[in-house]
Amino acid sequence: DQQVKQNSPSLSVQEGRISILNCDYTNSMFDYFLWYKKYPAEGPTFLISISSIKDKNEDGRFTVFLNKSAKHLSLHIVPSQPGDSAVYFCAATGNQFYFGTGTSLTVIP
């Protein structure tokens, strides 16, 4: 069963605009949520995380929002840059680590 879901396989955004990537989860016992970025032929790279007791975490151009009642988190990238083009995975931790299926972001110059 897919405990972490990313329902949008792809997203295209103009450079300078906001990118919003969404993720839904089913298990209310997850402790932390993380976002990873992946370029072709490389392993995923950690981007930002949020504890289950918080609702927002910001790091530069990246902000993650957590809505526990809706079991939903989102990653906002603003302003988007062409170098942000990659596949983004959300992940959740409990006793194991669960990844979503990824969203391919394309930032158009």
Place this chain on the structure above:
Amino acid sequence: DTGVSQDPRHKITKRGQNVTFRCDPISEHNRLYWYRQTLGQGPEFLTYFQNEAQLEKSRLLSDRFSAERPKGSFSTLEIQRTEQGDSAMYLCASSSDGEVDEQYFGPGTRLTVT
């Protein structure tokens, strides 16, 4: 330290053969993870080590799969009697003790079973 390394990067094997992959984590990291990733999917958790102790195993890890981390440093993942369904990217990650399990991934080993 240049990060997590995996060897080999690519492996082609015939069905029924055994294969072994190696992962060298970041030296100060005591946690080590193995994942499998197939096309269009996110990484799927296989197993996790805290130092040399294997603490969690996914139900995806069938009897044909075994992982070791004998001295709490590098780890090996062996697949016996490979099947075509084992074809995937095998990722290793490591992390240090901490509140947030920020994992650093290696480049992966791509296995093709013919």
